[in-house]
Amino acid sequence: MGFNMPRQTSTQPPVLKSADAPHGVSRSRFDAVMEAAARSGLLGDKSKRIGGRISPALLEQAKNHTGIMTDTDLIEFALATVALDENFGRTFRETRGTVDPDLKLGF
Numbered sequence: 001m002g003f004n005m006p007r008q009t010s011t012q013p014p015v016l017k018s019a020d021a022p023h024g025v026s027r028s029r030f031d032a033v034m035e036a037a038a039r040s041g042l043l044g045d046k047s048k049r050i051g052g053r054i055s056p057a058l059l060e061q062a063k064n065h066t067g068i069m070t071d072t073d074l075i076e077f078a079l080a081t082v083a084l085d086e087n088f089g090r091t092f093r094e095t096r097g098t099v100d101p102d103l104k105l106g107f
Contacts, residue, residue: 025066025067034080036080040084042080
């Protein structure tokens with residue numbers, strides 16, 4: 001499943017490396033984060049422009065780690081991930097083992 005696609009527009013998916021890229025963000029994870037951001041009202045009017053100087057090594061490592069190939073998609077995904085973070089990982093770890101193992105989940 002390859003993700004090399006043209007530049008993202010409102011109807012095109014983001015440019016991602018193939019799913020076999022090491023550490024790549026899966027299409028489903030990318031979509032889930034961006035859909036949650038949209039539902040939260042975070043992806044409305046795109047009128048704000050940001051700019052800054054960053055290390056090229058940082059940018060390349062982030063692209064390699066996520067598989068997201070365009071600067072815009074990477075920045076949007078990173079900001080959405082931070083904006084939506086509700087300490088899920090910490091909460092998940094803190095509640096580990098607190099569900100009764102005999103609880104019937106309906107599977």
